[in-house]
Amino acid sequence: MKRRISPLIIICILFTLNVRAEVSDSIQKIRNYRQANEQKIVKEFMELLAIPNVASDSANIRKNADFIAEMLKRRGVESRLLEFKDTPPAVYGELKSPTAAKTIGIYVHYDGQPVDVSQWKSEPWKPTLREGAVDSKSIDLNSASGSLNPEWRLYARSAGDDKAPISAITAALDAMKAAGVSPSVNVKFFFEGEEEAGSAHLPGLMQQYKDLLKADVWMLCDGPVHQSRKQQLFFGARGVMGVEMTVYGPTRALHSGHYGNWAPNPIALLANLLASMRDMEGKILIPNFYDSVRPLTDSERKAISEVPAPDQQMRGELGLAQTEDNNASMVERVVSIPALNIRGFQGGNVGEKAANAIPIEAKASIDFRLVPDEKPAKVREMTEQHIKNQGFHIVDKPPTPEERKQFAKIIYLQWDDGYPAARTSMDLPESQAVIHAIEKPLGFQLINMPSLGGSIPMYLFVDVLNTPVIGLPIANHDDNQHAANENLRLQNLWDGIEIYAALFTSLQL
């Protein structure tokens, strides 16, 4: 049987050929250094990956911070730990340019998601090099001679998310030194230690070290490159907020024969409420919900049209005959409009466990994805107003017996605070400078995403530090981030080294 070669693979091959052809002399020197030192680079990265890094594991998380601070110091970066309350310390470092007045900030996080060891092929903190997919042969790094196969992958928690940039940055600094090139800007490093635990202390920490963190532009280095494997920048991220909803029926489960048609069914109440909030095509029906949505700029529209559209491929891969709006691309949808996602609905039982009963309650869990300029407080207000308009009495704790007897329809809402979206204009001089600093020496065009569909607190850089922020990911898109068998493809690490070197040596702010 012949296998068809996907158009995507062809694009990747063309792109790879292209990238290899046109790099600047400086970047060629960086590449030469890397090619001569691949084992050494991977070995140091494996040492970093071997330190368990769940934010709640205070002892180990501090070991990570110390280790990283040392890695920076070895490269001549003045580094120290920024302490804030009981939170994992942030690693801070400064690399001064002999000539420049401007400063770029580099944000990375060094903590990782908790692990379910039973799901991992090799242990999450025993970094393992493999020939490719998780079931491929493992490789002893010490016995690998010459250049490493760039399709090999390194398996470990945070290999992709988000220790990869740390390894790429330190290797880039080594390569710059070896190549005799100096930074064109001052560089500040700020590596957070509780991102995967929710960054609860990041606003306070940023506020406390506001002066230290002053920069002309911040790069948020996290996440994967485009699914087409092309390098990308992202200029924003959607905001997020969630709410848990509980709707009440009778205080005990009732026989659906004896009481059906009489006692209210909480599942039916909640299903109807949700249907009143969004339709089958994802349109949010809460009045005025789209009013404050910031329209796309011309640059953003152009950038979206230039992103390779994964729609067709992903529809096939995911078994979807149709998406919520077949007339708009995935990128356009996730960048420009807010989403109301129902992440869970639980009430009564289905299948073998289903009983002919009216259940006592039904629960739904929702996450909103916000776009600029929606404010979480306003979203909450509009949502609650809509729910009230459907006849519900809202409570902020489980209802008392008195409330149950007083109000026909009661809903208990538990909001999380959430945070707003951010979107840095691509037209800013800083944005253009960053794009050029990467594209010119590397000889390729970046994909410039006006925003991620996902949420990261980019707004903090804008709101607390008053600085434009741009996202720079280097991990492979299929790195199993947050899941078992997280991995980094070596070529993504090699590419990362060149991108950081380009940025540090070519950026003119």
Added chain:
Amino acid sequence: MKRRISPLIIICILFTLNVRAEVSDSIQKIRNYRQANEQKIVKEFMELLAIPNVASDSANIRKNADFIAEMLKRRGVESRLLEFKDTPPAVYGELKSPTAAKTIGIYVHYDGQPVDVSQWKSEPWKPTLREGAVDSKSIDLNSASGSLNPEWRLYARSAGDDKAPISAITAALDAMKAAGVSPSVNVKFFFEGEEEAGSAHLPGLMQQYKDLLKADVWMLCDGPVHQSRKQQLFFGARGVMGVEMTVYGPTRALHSGHYGNWAPNPIALLANLLASMRDMEGKILIPNFYDSVRPLTDSERKAISEVPAPDQQMRGELGLAQTEDNNASMVERVVSIPALNIRGFQGGNVGEKAANAIPIEAKASIDFRLVPDEKPAKVREMTEQHIKNQGFHIVDKPPTPEERKQFAKIIYLQWDDGYPAARTSMDLPESQAVIHAIEKPLGFQLINMPSLGGSIPMYLFVDVLNTPVIGLPIANHDDNQHAANENLRLQNLWDGIEIYAALFTSLQL
């Protein structure tokens, strides 16, 4: 603190006084016998309750059948087991009247619901007499002298559902013999052994023994008396049918940020579908759903208006400020209109387990309660047509990858066959005769329910045996049927003895 006496308790007291005052001489003799033999009656009942009676436990279920056949034989009833395939045997018996040409049939079931022993205060098949509620003191029957407190309760699986009638019938026969009164009709007993397992073989068994089961009226002896503790007859039951629904999203769970607004959310699809099928007030929105509903007769309307309305009390007890239609009583609603109950909805996760993901599927489980003259096949047809009209492609097994790529919205439906409602006219001579045979000697008015809200296959007596069928329950309404700590209040057993004696000795068909 003073406790208010509920109006219901006052009704009960008045009723109790009333019942005690006006019974016929024959019934007074029956009562005298019972009062003199309470220990003996309860002791034999406890022996019956001590035999485990889950239908799938073949050895024990047959022990029950043998034991019951013996109980009947001891009372001069010709009895035998009716075998049908591998199903638990039915116990059949005939009591011939020396004078009558007409025959009444008595249906009871002797099997019980499965048990979760850990939830029981005392073991389900170690019958335990207690002073009242499940946490009250247990009583050694042998040390109880004189008459037993009628508020004592006997705890065991099937104490209420549905061995109570067997004990009441055999005690009534003993009492009739002691009182020297003969039956006014021939009586046929037909005790099923797999009702709680779904009566799958009952149609076949009835068909096979159709001639043997010929009678002029059948009494279906199951269920509880009215919540007011008044005795009642029910002339019908709602039909029932169920469907499990599964709606599909992407083939793997997707990040709600990266894919929210693009990939369809199966919970949202299903919530919208359910909302299109019924509204918050229980109105079924499937077109033509109410077209074949048989209107209530004048007698039925009158009977409904005479049923003590438990609405106000139950609203308080269940914490309901409002029911689906505050302008109609519970009885009117459950007797006269069909219900669409959502018994379960499951998709994704809520609360602590909620992940920001678009889940792969959502499931709902529905039960319909049907009224005459709705046909299950037609209900299925209308429901499927409605679902198609909402844009869904219906499959009868999980969809293939090809189907998923072809159809935008797919729903997998798993129907159970279900069965229709039945409602015997109260105006039939047989109905009137049964009412009078109980009311006259016992000196009280029955509550005559045109139908139960719940479902039992009364239609079989009508469809297979071509015989009117009337329901006669004796258990207390709070007997925990189907649940742990099932029990029978002794007064309900005493009342049952008198009712059966009245029926056997006074019925004139």
